[in-house]
Amino acid sequence: MILSRRAVLGGLIASIPATAPAIAMGATFAALNYPITPVAIADGVWMVAGADEPIRRDNGGAIANITIIDTPAGTVLVDSGPSLRYGEALKAAAEQLTGRKVIRVYITHLHPDHAMGLGAFPQEIVAALPGTIADIQRDGQGFSDGMYRLLDDWMRGTDLKLPGLPIRTESESFGGRTLRLMALSGHSSADLAILDEHTGTLIGGDLLFHRRAPATPTADLARWRESLGMLDRLLHKSAVPGHGPFDPSGREAIAQTRDWIDWLDQSLTDAVRSGLDMVEAGEMAIPAPLSVMAAGRYELQRSVSHFYPALEGRLLPRIDKV
Amino acid sequence: MTQQAPSVTAYPVDPLGSPMWEAHARTLFEDHPVRFEPALKLSMPQIAEDQHRFPVALDARGLGEVKRMVIFADLNPIPLAADYRPLAAAPYLAIRIKLDQRTPVRGAAQLADGSWLVSGAWVDAAGGGCSAPPVSRVRGDWAQHLGEIHGGAWPGDAGATRLRFVIRHPMDTGFVANIPTYNIETLSISSADKVLGTMEIWAAMSEDPAFTLMPMAATGATLSIAAHDTNGRDYTASVTAPAS
Numbered sequence: 001m002i003l004s005r006r007a008v009l010g011g012l013i014a015s016i017p018a019t020a021p022a023i024a025m026g027a028t029f030a031a032l033n034y035p036i037t038p039v040a041i042a043d044g045v046w047m048v049a050g051a052d053e054p055i056r057r058d059n060g061g062a063i064a065n066i067t068i069i070d071t072p073a074g075t076v077l078v079d080s081g082p083s084l085r086y087g088e089a090l091k092a093a094a095e096q097l098t099g100r101k102v103i104r105v106y107i108t109h110l111h112p113d114h115a116m117g118l119g120a121f122p123q124e125i126v127a128a129l130p131g132t133i134a135d136i137q138r139d140g141q142g143f144s145d146g147m148y149r150l151l152d153d154w155m156r157g158t159d160l161k162l163p164g165l166p167i168r169t170e171s172e173s174f175g176g177r178t179l180r181l182m183a184l185s186g187h188s189s190a191d192l193a194i195l196d197e198h199t200g201t202l203i204g205g206d207l208l209f210h211r212r213a214p215a216t217p218t219a220d221l222a223r224w225r226e227s228l229g230m231l232d233r234l235l236h237k238s239a240v241p242g243h244g245p246f247d248p249s250g251r252e253a254i255a256q257t258r259d260w261i262d263w264l265d266q267s268l269t270d271a272v273r274s275g276l277d278m279v280e281a282g283e284m285a286i287p288a289p290l291s292v293m294a295a296g297r298y299e300l301q302r303s304v305s306h307f308y309p310a311l312e313g314r315l316l317p318r319i320d321k322v
Numbered sequence: 323m324t325q326q327a328p329s330v331t332a333y334p335v336d337p338l339g340s341p342m343w344e345a346h347a348r349t350l351f352e353d354h355p356v357r358f359e360p361a362l363k364l365s366m367p368q369i370a371e372d373q374h375r376f377p378v379a380l381d382a383r384g385l386g387e388v389k390r391m392v393i394f395a396d397l398n399p400i401p402l403a404a405d406y407r408p409l410a411a412a413p414y415l416a417i418r419i420k421l422d423q424r425t426p427v428r429g430a431a432q433l434a435d436g437s438w439l440v441s442g443a444w445v446d447a448a449g450g451g452c453s454a455p456p457v458s459r460v461r462g463d464w465a466q467h468l469g470e471i472h473g474g475a476w477p478g479d480a481g482a483t484r485l486r487f488v489i490r491h492p493m494d495t496g497f498v499a500n501i502p503t504y505n506i507e508t509l510s511i512s513s514a515d516k517v518l519g520t521m522e523i524w525a526a527m528s529e530d531p532a533f534t535l536m537p538m539a540a541t542g543a544t545l546s547i548a549a550h551d552t553n554g555r556d557y558t559a560s561v562t563a564p565a566s
Contacts, residue, residue: 054369149448217371275476275484277416277534278377279365298369305371309530312488313472319487319547319559320471 032153034062034086036093041246042199042238044070044177046097048090052212052244052294055082055113060154061147062086064113067203067240068094069196072175074103078194078203078240080117080126082147084158087120103174106181107163108205108242109188110135110218112143116158123164129183130166131190135218137162167192184231186224187214187242193231200237202250207231210244210253211292213299214260216306221261228258244294260290264303272311278304334358338426338444342396350392350402350430351438359439361385364429370421370447374454375528378403379416380429380441387434388413395445395526397425399452400495403526408535410518411511412482416534419526420495421447456492456529459501464492471559475545482536483563485511485545491557495525506557508550511535513543513563539563 038046048066051059061082069076075098080087091102107115107128115136118126128136140160148155171180180195187206194203202208206215207227232254239247239254247253271281282301290296333356336343347356363381370376382388391406391413403419413431421427428442458464473487489506496503505525511518518537539545541563549557 146448275474275486275534277379277486277532278418279367279379279416282367282377283365301367301369302371304367304377305375309375309488309532312532316472316474316486316488318470319473319561320469321558321560 032060032085034060034081034089036089038068038093038097039246041240041248042196042201045196045199045201047240047246048093049245050113050243054295054298055147055150057151057154060086061113061116061151064111064206064242065240065244065246066090067194067201068097069177069179070098070100071103071177073177074100074174076174076179077102077105079108079114079205079242080105080120082113082116083151083155084117084119085154085156087117090117091120104172106167106192106194107132107136108192108194108203109190110139110143111188111206111215112140112147114206114242115140115163116144116147116155116160118163119157119159119161123161125165126161126163127165127167128163129190129192130168131183131185132188132192133163133166135189136160182230184227186220186222186227187216188218189220191227193227195234195236200235200250202231202234202236202239204231204239204241204253206242207257208239208241208247208253209257209260209293210239210241210247211256211294212241212244213290213293213296214257214264215243215299216261216264216303219261219306221265224261225258228254256290256293260293263287263290264300268304268307268311269315272308272315278308281308338396338442340396340426342401343426346394346396346401350394354432355437356440357437359385359441362429362431362439362441364427364441364443366427366443366445370445373421373447374456375418376421376427376445376447377416377418378427378429379534380414380431382413382431382439385413385431385433385439388431389434390432391415392430393417393419393428394430395419395421395425395427398422398526399497400524400526402524404524405522406535407520408518408537409520410516410538412478412480412536412538414534414536416532418528418532420452420528421445422452423447452495452497452526455498455501456494458490458492458529459494459498464490468492469555469557471547471557473547473559473561475539475561475563477564478536481538483539483545485535485537485547485561486533487547487559487561488530488532489549489557490530491551493525493527493529493531504552506531506549506551509533510548511537512546512548513537513539518545541565
């Protein structure tokens with residue numbers, strides 16, 4: 001059987017014409033390079049935009065926004081992308097852009113589209129909230145398995161690594177450029193938001209979604225709302241959301257994220273109370289102001305999966321005979 | 323060479339190209355005519371966010387009298403999740419199932435003439451929906467809540483009542499080390515002494531199985547739910563049919 005299989009394979013290869021298919025195969029295998037395109041958003045600050053899509057093979061998992069900050073002491077990155085390959089491409093692109101070595105990488109929260117590229121950097125320069133380090137320690141292997149399943153070769157060489165530097169201060173200065181570090185929560189159990197005091201740029205991590213529906217796999221909506229309230233009281237000038245385009249107003253991303261989670265909370269509660277099943281709840285209409293959010297249906301159906309069973313347990317009365 | 327050909331007519335070619343189509347069709351549909359019918363509405367989310375609890379709704383209303391409805395996943399180690407007979411109920415069934423890998427998920431409805439209508443789609447899922455321990459087993463509190471039933475009834479269309487309930491049960495598949503198979507296996511819905519619907523259930527149904535059914539019940543009638551599990555335990559609940 002092995003011999004005949006080899007013969008079949010040999011036959012297949014032999015029958016491939018020499019030119020055109022070779023290019024097609026080359027395209028398949030050589031295309032696994034992440035294009036890193038930093039766009040200037042403020043003095044010494046660039047954003048690398050992620051695709052406003054689910055994690056898919058055709059985007060290599062590069063769906064989260066990354067921020068590059070040029071400080072006198074060296075280059076600072078916020079988030080590291082989904083894979084070792086991304087982290088390495090990001091490091092090269094950022095160092096070429098600023099002409100300075102990367103000296104600090106902040107990981108805003110545990111999710112793999114933000115954290116799994118950190119292996120491209122020395123562990124001692126990768127900083128995260130203590131809660132985020134604990135989250136990655138607990139859930140990282142599961143995330144890693146999921147990412148390899150979805151992305152296969154994009155993930156090559158990516159190991160589960162932990163940030164080496166727990167953040168215990170409220171700010172950090174790099175050659176006089178001060179970054180304020182805010183320990184918040186709600187999108188996950190520990191969400192880092194960063195304010196670049198020199199330019200007033202707020203880097204919100206996944207506390208902020210802009211024209212892209214918020215994801216809720218580890219969310220606590222009440223705490224998320226509190227964190228958004230806190231960010232709204234900041235005197236920042238503009239905002240980098242975790243997903244979706246740069247927000248020059250600094251307010252639209254906050255308002256959209258809050259409006260979406262308020263609507264989600266109320267709609268899922270109403271759906272359970274009015275007797276809808278999970279499938280039906282996932283098919284409910286998304287009202288006009290929120291329909292601008294990319295991936296809205298996808299995230300709504302994910303959120304139904306995250307919240308519905310617990311809501312049923314809380315909102316539907318006991319009917320068994322005790 | 324002398325092997326006898328099966329005494330059945332050929333099944334239609336599977337639009338999903340599943341390797342298990344013929345085998346499942348033979349087991350479930352036997353010699354009855356089968357056709358793929360887009361009007362048989364099988365609704366599911368576009369993503370299997372949780373492979374332990376994937377919602378599926380099968381709606382056969384408007385297709386004539388329906389005798390049986392089944393929901394199954396071709397490549398699950400336990401393919402069949404529910405086999406429902408809507409005796410006096412609109413032919414609608416929504417449940418949650420486990421997915422052990424990427425698989426076709428299908429619904430089928432048998433009409434009064436015995437023929438089966440089939441609908442389905444491929445669903446991508448991470449592995450292990452059937453072989454990971456239930457959350458309540460990991461947490462260790464499954465026995466404290468076993469058999470609790472949460473639910474309610476709402477006005478439905480055309481004389482039917484929308485009945486929803488969730489039964490706390492681990493629904494163990496038997497594929498997890500040291501946890502034998504343990505699942506709810508039958509369910510019936512009745513009002514007064516009339517049985518409105520019966521269901522056979524397998525461990526492919528999710529932990530804490532959830533049901534949405536549409537029994538025909540008059541306003542103010544008591545709808546009784548009775549379930550039975552593989553350890554011989556009975557679970558009962560009741561709700562009052564609302565005004566429509």
